[in-house]
Amino acid sequence: xxxxxxxxxxxxxxxxxxxxxxxxxxxxxxxxxxxxxxxxxxxxxxxxxxxxxxxxxxxxxxxxxxxxxxxxxxxxxxxxxxxxxxxxxxxxxxxxxxxxxxxxxxxxxxxxxxxxxxxxxxxxxxxxxxxxxxxxxxxxxxxxxxxxxxxxxxxxxxxxxxxxxxxxxxxxxxxxxxxxxxxxxxxxxxxxxxxxxxxxxxxxxxxxxxxxxxxxxxxxxxxxxxxxxxxxxxxxxxxxxxxxxxxxxxxxxxxxxxxxxxxxxxxxxxxxxxxxxxxxxxxxxxxxxxxxxxxxxxxxxxxxxxxxxxxxxxxxx
Numbered sequence: 672x673x674x675x676x677x678x679x680x681x682x683x684x685x686x687x688x689x690x691x692x693x694x695x696x697x698x699x700x701x702x703x704x705x706x707x708x709x710x711x712x713x714x715x716x717x718x719x720x721x722x723x724x725x726x727x728x729x730x731x732x733x734x735x736x737x738x739x740x741x742x743x744x745x746x747x748x749x750x751x752x753x754x755x756x757x758x759x760x761x762x763x764x765x766x767x768x769x770x771x772x773x774x775x776x777x778x779x780x781x782x783x784x785x786x787x788x789x790x791x792x793x794x795x796x797x798x799x800x801x802x803x804x805x806x807x808x809x810x811x812x813x814x815x816x817x818x819x820x821x822x823x824x825x826x827x828x829x830x831x832x833x834x835x836x837x838x839x840x841x842x843x844x845x846x847x848x849x850x851x852x853x854x855x856x857x858x859x860x861x862x863x864x865x866x867x868x869x870x871x872x873x874x875x876x877x878x879x880x881x882x883x884x885x886x887x888x889x890x891x892x893x894x895x896x897x898x899x900x901x902x903x904x905x906x907x908x909x910x911x912x913x914x915x916x917x918x919x920x921x922x923x924x925x926x927x928x929x930x931x932x933x934x935x936x937x938x939x940x941x942x943x944x945x946x947x948x949x950x951x952x953x954x955x956x957x958x959x960x961x962x963x964x965x966x967x968x969x970x971x972x973x974x975x976x977x978x979x980x981x982x983x984x985x986x987x988x
Contacts, residue, residue, distance in 0.1 A: 673714050675747060677707040678740045681719060684708060685737055686809035689727050737807060738945065745811070749951050761953045762791035768813040772897040772916045773940075774798040778814065781964055785957055792953055800866060800896055805945040812954055813943045814961075816913060826941040827958050830965045834972065835935035836914050838926040842906035850909070850929060853885045860908035861887035865894040874911045875936045882936075913938045914972045915965065922971070931973035940965065 684693040684704060694701045712719050719733035729737065748763050769778050775798060786794045797803070803813045805824060814829070837856075839849075850856050853876050864871045870892060873884040889908055893899055900917060903910035904925045910917070914935075920926040942958050 673711065674707070675744070677711045679744055680704050680707045681711055682737065682740050682744060683809065684720070684727070685729055685733070685807065734807075741945070745951070761789040761956065763951070763953065764793045764795065765812075765951075765953050765957070766795040766797070766810040767957075768797040768799070768803040768808065768810045770814070770816065771798050771800050771895050772900055773814070773816075773913070775897055776900075776919065777915055777968075778961070781961060782957075785960055789953070800894060805943060811944065811951075812957075814940065815943050816938045816940055818937075818939060825944045827944075827962075828939065828941055829958070829962050830915065830940040830969045832972075833913060833915055833938050833940050833965075833969050835911050835938050836917065836931075836973065837909060837911055837929040837933075837935065838903055838917050838921065839909045839929060840904055840906040840926055841924070843903075843908065844927065846906070852930070853883070853933065856885055856887050856909065859887075860891075861889040862899045862902050862908040862910045863887070863889050863892045864896060864899055865892050877934050877936065911935070913940075915940065915968055918968050918971060928973050 680693055680697065680699075683696060684690060687693050687696065690701045690704045690708070693699075694704045697704070708719060715732075715736070717732040717736070718730050719736065721728050721730050751763065767782065774796065779796070782794060782796060786792055795809075797808075797810060802815075803810055805813060816833075837850075843860075847859060850859055853874070856874070861872075861874075872888060873886055876883050876885065891902055891907055893902075896912070896916065899910050900912060900920070902908060903912070903917075904920055909929065915938075917926055921928055942954075942961065944954065
């Protein structure tokens, strides 16, 4: 019979990449974790990990089995939550992945307040602009920009009408002037974002029902979206950011929105989960709280309710 503790150690070992790390996290000896994995392998009659003196990696069978193991553990947690009942007694471990800028500057105080309202709940927050693998990484939910393009995931909307906006600091605009059309961005210092080794130097705008690409250039690049926002606040150039990332800076006067009549690229925000069965009470309540708070910010956007059709004649570079 498969032991649930062995399943949990399998999932954590896969996430952490070694028996030693999993043992340290669980306050066990590495040999105990190794024995648990061996028991599980005997029950399943497969090898879950390929072992060597220097590395530990999932086999093809282990990689295939991992999402099922996570689903079983999530179902057990859901049952535990139901037995222990009330919404004001949320407990267990909730692991959340979020983008760096949004996570630090918008979500962090909200998630902290949510945890304080539920003292028995443990929260782990992972902030990174790298895309989380919901089936392999040690998270229950991910908060992501963009449309959910993986049918294996379940997406709950947080801000369906969120968009990107062009922003620059008053100091930058005083020195370099204000672009009036997207074409004029070619004459300005643009702050560029790098993800997976790719530089995003073609900014997309909706124009008359179609998407128009404008080639931009700059001398500052970063793979951390929060750094791009900081550069914009410091007057280093023009950024093309999610409204949610920069709305506090705009309201405080640190940044100004350029071309508010030109709708920016859609940047819907969603809460992503690998399986619908993983929507535990804590996740459902967190979603409702985040959706309510985010809606207050999107309602302040200069393009809120604007049509995604512009009169601008786009000249693609």
